[in-house]
Amino acid sequence: MAISVPEYDGVTLEQMYDDPYPTYAMLRKDAPVAWLKPANIHVVTKYEDIMQVERDQETFPSYDNRSLMIKVMGHTLMRRDGDDHKRHRKSLERTFSPVSVKRHWKPIFERIADEIIDDLYDKGQADIFADFAAPYASRCLKEVIGLPNMDWQDLSTWSQAFMDGVGNYGNDPETWARAKAAFEGIDNAIEDHYDGLKANPDYSALSSMFEVEDPIDMADIRANIKVIVGGGLNEPRDVTCTIVYALLTNPDQLKKFLANPALYKTIFEEAVRWVSPIGMYPRKVSKRVEIGGAILDEGDALGLVVASANRDSDRFENADKFDIDREKMAHIGFGAGPHFCAGTWVARAQVGEIAIPKLFERLPNLRLDPEHESKFGGWVFRGPLSVPVVWDA
Amino acid sequence: MTKLTFILPDGSSQEVEATAGHSVMKTAISNSVNGIVAECNGSLACATCHVFLDDASAAQIDPPGETENDLLDFAAVERQPTSRLSCQVMVDNLPDGAVITMPETQV
Ligand code: HEM
Numbered sequence: 001m002a003i004s005v006p007e008y009d010g011v012t013l014e015q016m017y018d019d020p021y022p023t024y025a026m027l028r029k030d031a032p033v034a035w036l037k038p039a040n041i042h043v044v045t046k047y048e049d050i051m052q053v054e055r056d057q058e059t060f061p062s063y064d065n066r067s068l069m070i071k072v073m074g075h076t077l078m079r080r081d082g083d084d085h086k087r088h089r090k091s092l093e094r095t096f097s098p099v100s101v102k103r104h105w106k107p108i109f110e111r112i113a114d115e116i117i118d119d120l121y122d123k124g125q126a127d128i129f130a131d132f133a134a135p136y137a138s139r140c141l142k143e144v145i146g147l148p149n150m151d152w153q154d155l156s157t158w159s160q161a162f163m164d165g166v167g168n169y170g171n172d173p174e175t176w177a178r179a180k181a182a183f184e185g186i187d188n189a190i191e192d193h194y195d196g197l198k199a200n201p202d203y204s205a206l207s208s209m210f211e212v213e214d215p216i217d218m219a220d221i222r223a224n225i226k227v228i229v230g231g232g233l234n235e236p237r238d239v240t241c242t243i244v245y246a247l248l249t250n251p252d253q254l255k256k257f258l259a260n261p262a263l264y265k266t267i268f269e270e271a272v273r274w275v276s277p278i279g280m281y282p283r284k285v286s287k288r289v290e291i292g293g294a295i296l297d298e299g300d301a302l303g304l305v306v307a308s309a310n311r312d313s314d315r316f317e318n319a320d321k322f323d324i325d326r327e328k329m330a331h332i333g334f335g336a337g338p339h340f341c342a343g344t345w346v347a348r349a350q351v352g353e354i355a356i357p358k359l360f361e362r363l364p365n366l367r368l369d370p371e372h373e374s375k376f377g378g379w380v381f382r383g384p385l386s387v388p389v390v391w392d393a
Numbered sequence: 394m395t396k397l398t399f400i401l402p403d404g405s406s407q408e409v410e411a412t413a414g415h416s417v418m419k420t421a422i423s424n425s426v427n428g429i430v431a432e433c434n435g436s437l438a439c440a441t442c443h444v445f446l447d448d449a450s451a452a453q454i455d456p457p458g459e460t461e462n463d464l465l466d467f468a469a470v471e472r473q474p475t476s477r478l479s480c481q482v483m484v485d486n487l488p489d490g491a492v493i494t495m496p497e498t499q500v
């Protein structure tokens with residue numbers, strides 16, 4: 001029998017930040033749809049329930065007039081539905097199609113990865129997060145969006161400012177100010193690159209949106225660039241770090257990878273499953289509906305916790321373990337349904353096919369730094385905060 | 394109504410009465426036919442809804458569009474001449490009795 005949504009108040013947001021997985025495991029078992037009081041949101045934590053939501057865009061739209069994303073970035077494709085959303089996706093196809101990735105983006109990503117590793121090589125030690133993954137993700141993203149002349153550190157700062165803004169439920173004025181600075185910074189950069197891109201169209205997201213047949217409005221193009229800035233940096237950065245950490249703490253699996261480089265694909269997908277960089281994303285409930293045995297009402301805000309679904313033991317055996325030998329099963333770390341990550345093929349090439357093989361090939365005897373521990377943090381977004389390593393330079 | 398037969402990787406088969414207006418992907422999922430993952434639920438972004446059509450059906454319908462054709466190169470099981478992404482094939486266009494074979498894996 002369906003029940004009203006149970007409330008859960010047994011965890012603090014600080015505890016969720018440290019390690020949300022025990023809470024997810026408990027919720028999946030006892031209250032798969034729950035009102036997570038400390039976060040003020042209904043969370044859906046089981047794989048099948050999230051799939052049910054994702055297959056029904058009418059009942060569970062992405063548009064929400066309360067959306068902080070719209071406030072911070074403008075009306076991006078991530079908060080659109082139906083044909084309107086399709087039109088936006090279509091306008092980005094040239095950039096994100098797997099063929100463009102293979103032919104156009106791969107050589108660019110290879111060059112960037114090599115340049116960063118060249119600079120690091122002699123040092124014999126680094127924090128994979130700060131010294132490789134962050135600059136790599138930012139420098140790749142600049143190219144992908146079509147703002148190559150930007151400073152990668154600015155892009156990184158603005159990306160974080162957008163993400164903090166989108167999560168600013170506490171209404172912190174300083175966070176709004178940073179988000180506003182990012183908004184203006186990106187608009188100015190677009191302005192600076194506009195004439196060049198119009199004169200010489202390329203594969204970038206800006207160019208793709210400018211040149212498509214039946215282009216969307218300029219204000220919407222700007223908003224979409226902002227959502228790509230906010231959503232295209234942390235995730236590849238974090239999954240790069242997760243993979244390095246996972247392989248270095250599982251020597252048997254590392255050995256298999258070194259013997260068979262084609263395993264990069266499996267390794268990449270398993271890392272996105274194991275520690276999903278986007279742990280949760282929102283949907284709205286447009287009419288009274290039952291899900292996971294609980295009744296939700298019109299207007300309810302839902303959080304789809306894909307990080308939890310990706311550890312659901314009904315789907316993945318020994319789900320808490322990083323295991324490249326597990327039975328192949330699709331995960332939902334890239335989402336599901338119409339908003340399935342537009343950057344999936346970019347991320348697969350950028351991280352799985354290029355960054356990881358290069359790091360392990362080029363840094364001899366790469367290992368965790370015994371003097372400094374790696375740290376993880378986050379729940380809505382989660383990943384390593386530092387992965388200190390050493391190698392034989 | 395169009396009758397479709399799905400052949401699963403283990404060799405068994407399943408017959409389904411398809412609803413007009415549905416894609417082959419949606420038909421399989423709503424009839425609990427295993428073998429299609431459809432990560433992107435039909436947004437033409439994932440290539441995890443790969444199927445093989447029988448020759449006659451493949452010849453009868455419009456060939457894949459550009460994006461579908463590109464994506465098929467990235468399917469987990471190597472494409473064949475009658476490969477399609479099932480989210481792009483509407484059952485209405487298929488002949489009655491079309492046979493759809495699932496690949497060994499989608500991921
Ligand atoms: C491992 C890396 C990545 C992961 C795990 C990831 C995950 C996700 C997820 C879960 C969504 C769905 C959000 C929702 O439904 O509300 C999404 C959407 C999106 N992602 Fe990614 N992402 C990654 C990398 C990237 C990259 C590198 C880019 C761009 C350069 C990107 C661009 C986008 C865009 C534009 C959307 C919105 C799609 C839409 O609304 O139709 N992502 N991503």
Ligand code: FES
Binds near residue numbers: 432434
């Ligand atoms: S369901 Fe993703 S391409 Fe068909």
